[in-house]
Amino acid sequence: MGIEVLALSLPSPASQWERLSSSHQASTRGVIEMGNLELGSTTLAQSKSLPARVVRPPTCLTQIFNHPSGGEMDAWVRPCCRKKPLISKYLRGYLDPPSSSCKRSFKRYSSSSEALMTSKSQAASSTLIVGNEKVGVLLLNLGGPETLEDVQPFLFNLFSDPDIIRLPRMFWFFQKPLAQFISAVRAPKSKEGYASIGGGSPLRQITEAQAEALRKALCNKNVPVKVYVGMRYWHPFTEEAIQQIKQDRITKLVVLPLYPQFSISTSGSSLRLLESIFREDEYLVNMQHTVIPSWYQREGYIKAMANLIEKELRTFDSPEKVMIFFSAHGVPLAYVEEAGDPYKAEMEECVDLIMEELEKRGITNPYTLAYQSRVGPVEWLKPYTDETIVELGQKGVKSLLAVPISFVSEHIETLEEIDVEYKELALRSGIERWGRVPALGCEPTFISDLADAVIESLPYVGAMAVSNLEARQQSLVPLGSVEELLAAYDSKRGELPPPVTVWEWGWTKSAETWNGRAAMVAVLALLVLEVTTGEGFLHQWGILPLFR
Ligand SMILES: C=CC1=C(C)c2cc3[nH]c(cc4nc(cc5[nH]c(cc1n2)c(C)c5CCC(=O)O)C(CCC(=O)O)=C4C)c(C)c3C=C
């Protein structure tokens, strides 16, 4: 019942999320910057000369770092680089070539007062970033409860997020009590799920392994960085990662949400949090950074997904007859229709790109995309995974290969929902052969591609000062700060039409919305009554003490 509040008002900001999503230049092929805007005319010129759809990687990126305190260096960069670092000819005469390991290259120049970063493409446009730089990569992810005791507080954090439950302004004060209520009601069911996958989420372990693999891949590409993990709803929290970033005196940061497709509810929420942390901290305000908002269209990622699908198809007796079933995490429909969330468009394009890649390999199986994991009674993106599985069974599909598409790590929604619930449903619905593609995890092609994405974004770090809005829109990358984007997002909220403008009788969307609102008011009233009188269902069920 508590979850009905999800039916309440959702964000209605279109413009900046549309700007992030509607064109390829926006969210998918570029980077955005948060916080300070500075410098940048050279970068703009450079980006304008590039094709509209692809961020061309710097072909030869050389970094020579100076670490202010030599002692920290060992913890910072472990010796992993196999290849000899490439040194740009433009730097010869200024510095000696670095040594063959990341570690040694740091040490060698630790006496120098400057660090240099350049690339052929930058050099071609006479861009040379000079400074005493320490580069960090911040991986953002959702986080998950590590034990069953963590489940309810994890859910509380999740439902406290205004990008997950958007309350009307007048009810903002109620966000946390409501989150407490919903998390308490949902916790038993969630705990069952986590218990069935070993008593907790593997998300932290996998994300940390991905971070280490990425660090190594970057090191092998002669880009020594430190990689941090910042989770939105559980440890290691984004705030903890930021603390570490400050302690390490990182000067340039690449922010990489581990969601291939952008959604307000995932990457958007994490960026909003990051923006608020940045805004309040003098060190962070001055730290140059870049965000890679989504990367579902990257060749390496698409190829890695196609590899996994191709491999799994081969396990079927008649691979060509298998229905490829892409299952993405859903979001409430209103996110897309009213708030301008690019998630659905990016998801559809991503599926098309993977199928195109498979087609190139002679694989032309039938395929479909559906959305899973809906929460609460509001309408989510359709078609729903469960309903689609039943329909496919009814239509006579006998072999089905499930492909989790919005996740890059195994977690409760792949291990429990897909592997157990949907598999059972499929078998009950007449599907005889079931297969599932694993999540990418630390798959080398994928990690290498993420490393390339980071390298490609480096020339944009702190070098995107373009105040002219028109110039920004024409640019290859969605230039601008998240601060600005979020401000636009909030300012638009009041102007957009409310979700329901006309009262309609009958079992309509309008009625559902108003029912949801009425239920919310009723829940509010009951809660206020319970809190003030100390009597009621929640006390009887032992839920209310959790509020304190
Ligand atoms: C692209 C990925 C995700 C989107 C979009 C997303 C939106 C979204 N999620 C909820 C509610 C819940 N999500 C939960 C777990 C969860 N969600 C994602 C990813 C996306 N969520 C992941 C990776 C996980 C699993 C983390 C783990 O522990 O392994 C949960 C908790 C689990 C459960 O109780 O089912 C909830 C609740 C909403 C409401 C939403 C969009 C508004």
Ligand SMILES: [Fe+2]
């Ligand atoms: Fe979720």
